[in-house]
Each structure stands twice: as structure tokens, then as C-alpha cells.
Amino acid sequence: MVQFSAPRLDASFAALSDATRRGVLEQLGRADASITELAETFHMTLTGMKKHVGVLERAGLVTTEKVGRVRTCRLGLRGIEEEAAWIEGRRQIWNARFDALDDVVEALKRKEEADGRQSE
Numbered sequence: 001m002v003q004f005s006a007p008r009l010d011a012s013f014a015a016l017s018d019a020t021r022r023g024v025l026e027q028l029g030r031a032d033a034s035i036t037e038l039a040e041t042f043h044m045t046l047t048g049m050k051k052h053v054g055v056l057e058r059a060g061l062v063t064t065e066k067v068g069r070v071r072t073c074r075l076g077l078r079g080i081e082e083e084a085a086w087i088e089g090r091r092q093i094w095n096a097r098f099d100a101l102d103d104v105v106e107a108l109k110r111k112e113e114a115d116g117r118q119s120e
Contacts (some may be wrong), residue, residue, distance in 0.1 A: 008060070012083050015059040020044070021052050025061060025075070032074040035064075 015021050020042055027033060039049035053073055056062035061076045
């Protein structure tokens with residue numbers, strides 16, 4: 001059984017809840033970028049982008065390295081396997097529940113059809 005770290009999942013999902021941060025991850029998936037480049041891409045102030053990158057960094061989704069005056073961002077090393085596994089577990093639960101609901105609906109339809117034939 002997979003053990004999930006609640007604080008780590010909380011940090012990841014909080015980071016992923018924002019469209020700009022998801023966009024930053026997509027951008028960094030294509031190439032490393034400086035805070036300045038990311039701010040320009042997303043039409044934000046440097047301060048605003050630093051805050052977004054900080055959230056991603058605390059979640060372990062992004063790493064940064066400062067060389068001189070330039071802070072370069074890249075995707076974090078850990079990936080999102082734990083988050084994907086958690087989501088997959090919820091998907092399986094929902095699918096099982098929907099399958100059970102389909103069975104109930106089909107049984108009710110068969111009963112309704114049988115009752116309708118008996119009354120004729």
C-alpha cells in the first residue's frame with residue numbers, strides 16, 4: 001500500500017491550484033527560465049513571480065539556483081508521482097461507485113420492464 005505524506009500532498013495541491021503556477025510548471029517543462037523571463041512571460045511583476053516560484057519551490061516542484069544576479073528556475077527532481085498515485089486511487093473509488101450505481105439503475109430498469117409486461 002502506498003503511504004502518502006499529507007503535508008507534502010497539501011503543499012503540492014496548493015501549489016497546483018493556481019493557474020499561473022501550473023503555467024510556470026508547463027513553461028519549465030520546456031526549458032529552464034529565470035524569474036525575470038517567467039515574469040515577462042506571464043505579464044507579472046518580479047515580486048509576484050518570486051512569490052509563485054517560492055510556493056512551487058516549497059512544494060518541491062521547482063528548484064532555483066542563483067548565479068550572480070540571475071535566479072534560474074527548473075523543474076524539481078521529485079516529480080508528481082505521489083500526487084498522481086493519490087488521484088488514481090480516488091479515480092478508482094469513484095469508478096467503482098459509478099459502476100455500482102449503473103448496476104442499480106439497470107436492475108431498476110429490468111424490474112420496471114417486467115412490471116410493465118405483467119400489467120398488460
